[in-house]
Amino acid sequence: MALGDVLHSMMDKDKDGQATRAEVNQQLGMLGMMLKTSNGSKEGAESETVAEFVQMFESVKEAAPAIFSLLDSDGDEKLSKPEFKYLTHFEKSVLEGGAMEDFAMYAFTILDGDGDDQLSVDELLEGSNSPDKISRVTDLLHALFPVRETPQELLDFVRTAIASVVPENAADIESVVESIAWLDDNDDKHIQREEAREHYNIAAKKFRDIATAAKQMGPLMTMLEGFNAGGGKIPGMMGEL
Ligand SMILES: [Ca+2]
């Protein structure tokens, strides 16, 4: 089953075809509890994997409101099945050899003003304040994911994403160096193309792992809801929820 369809049926709790923010919050809360409960019954390496998962899940939960807004193409504060399909599309784009890597590398090239295959703090500051560069990145993103009619409508999302790497109003060089430290593996205050690619690959793999987990949890959650609706209990699991 495609990722968007799985998540749509997971999040649309009352099955009216639309997922509201309240439903998404509720379902994510339930998923979180399922994850934590399953962690309690595991030991050693297996428990570490689950712990890693719980952490990943927390970042998904944090990003959920922004993802909701992005996916809500028609702005009615509900996510329909077609709106969820952008996630299926996104999942395909982060497969190895998918379009997302090209997009990331293209954005790198746009920011790399002097073309030496590394981004200096100056280039990052320049890029994050350049309407021209931001709009070129946005145009390409829109070509890949037309979640809005025009690229202009995606500008805010792109600006927010940029601000997560280079903080808005970051004037002093030290604060930028600090904020890119997680990308700058060799501590030379530059982001080399290889560092960018490496971190892209890590992020893409995380997304694929989350997508795989969602597809496994989907049917389980539907089953649990079925039990709940029927007043039934799954011993040891529902008791802890
Ligand atoms: Ca909508």
Ligand SMILES: [Ca+2]
């Ligand atoms: Ca450069």
Ligand SMILES: [Ca+2]
């Ligand atoms: Ca570096």
